[in-house]
Amino acid sequence: AVKIPVTVKCRIGVDEQDPEPALDALTDGVFDAGADALWVHARKAWLEGLSPKENRDIPPLDYNRVYRLKVRKHNEFIGINGGIQSIEEAQKHLGHVDGAMLGRAAYHTPGILAGVDAAFYGVQSEPFDFAALIDAMADYAARHIEQGGRLGHVTRHMVGLFHGLPGARRYRQILSTDATKPGAGPDVLKTAYAAVEFGGAAAEAA
Ligand SMILES: Cc1cc2nc3c(=O)[nH]c(=O)nc-3n(C[C@H](O)[C@H](O)[C@H](O)COP(=O)(O)O)c2cc1C
Structure with a gap:
């Protein structure tokens, strides 16, 4: 065991797996092993047939699968990732899960991050400098x-x-x-x- 927080990031399933049992089983294993948080990119990954880049766009997003996971594991930290474009979208996800992770939007449109403190931490900040x-x-x-x-x-x-x-x-x-x-x-x-x-x-x- 280590003292630093351990977090795990996964998909809702891979290849022919059924995301209902597959994600539950993985999640139980992750938290039984002592992890502090699970972040779920809300789409499957097709390890056979799609490139890593294609795997970020082609498999359909299924946010509801992640929301259901949070209902089942309500005492654990569950974060969501995949296709979130704005602070407003992130806020909607936080009605269902504990965290929202932005990947490409944070890179391609980093200016939106200037609104994070006001939106999530109630900081009435000056316009971003x-x-x-x-x-x-x-x-x-x-x-x-x-x-x-x-x-x-x-x-x-x-x-x-x-x-x-x-x-x-x-x-x-x-x-x-x-x-x-x-x-x-x-x-x-x-x-x-x-x-x-x-x-x-x-x-x-x-
Ligand atoms: C260039 C690039 C490299 C990535 N490398 C990793 C990685 O090493 N590990 C990982 O978990 N996710 C990786 N990702 C996936 C992102 O963490 C994220 O799950 C994915 O882009 C979906 O979120 P988004 O739609 O907000 O971008 C990468 C994404 C991009 C665009």
């Missing part, structure tokens, strides 16, 4: 470049940050062109950020 974030990321990129890395290694993970705001397209274009050039410095990130328009309709879209 994107300028401070860009400064921090520019400093980080500078250190990365000093150590022999390239700006694009950092900025390629930031292209979705302003999704939905006016100017986001220009921001994305700069990151996918100028920022990838050899010798590009952190100032390119600041130039790209300057293209994003906040306020007015932009604030509503955020």
Whole structure:
């Protein structure tokens, strides 16, 4: 046994398994072994026939199977994952289970995470300080470049940050062109950020 929390992540079943008994059996085994939480990606995985990427989209989502699991294991922490696109969707899941995990949405549209504290922790925070974030990321990129890395290694993970705001397209274009050039410095990130328009309709879209 270890002192750190142990969590397990699984699907509702694999291949020809029937998710009703298969997920129950796996869950019982996981908690009998002393795990602290089970996170369920709410679709099957087809180990025979689908690639890992296809397995994230093609098998249909079955959130109700996970909700039923929580009813049966009401004393255990059950979290849900798979296809959750927004804070609002996560909130709906929390009416049924103990946690909601965002994967691709957190990566492709990380700006939505700025709303987490207000939505889940009741923190009436100031509007998220994107300028401070860009400064921090520019400093980080500078250190990365000093150590022999390239700006694009950092900025390629930031292209979705302003999704939905006016100017986001220009921001994305700069990151996918100028920022990838050899010798590009952190100032390119600041130039790209300057293209994003906040306020007015932009604030509503955020
Ligand atoms: C590039 C990529 C790599 C992933 N690698 C793992 C992994 O190593 N272990 C894991 O449990 N899930 C992995 N996942 C799956 C995610 O954790 C998540 O279960 C899946 O993307 C479904 O959630 P989503 O629809 O919110 O993205 C990966 C997903 C992506 C897109």
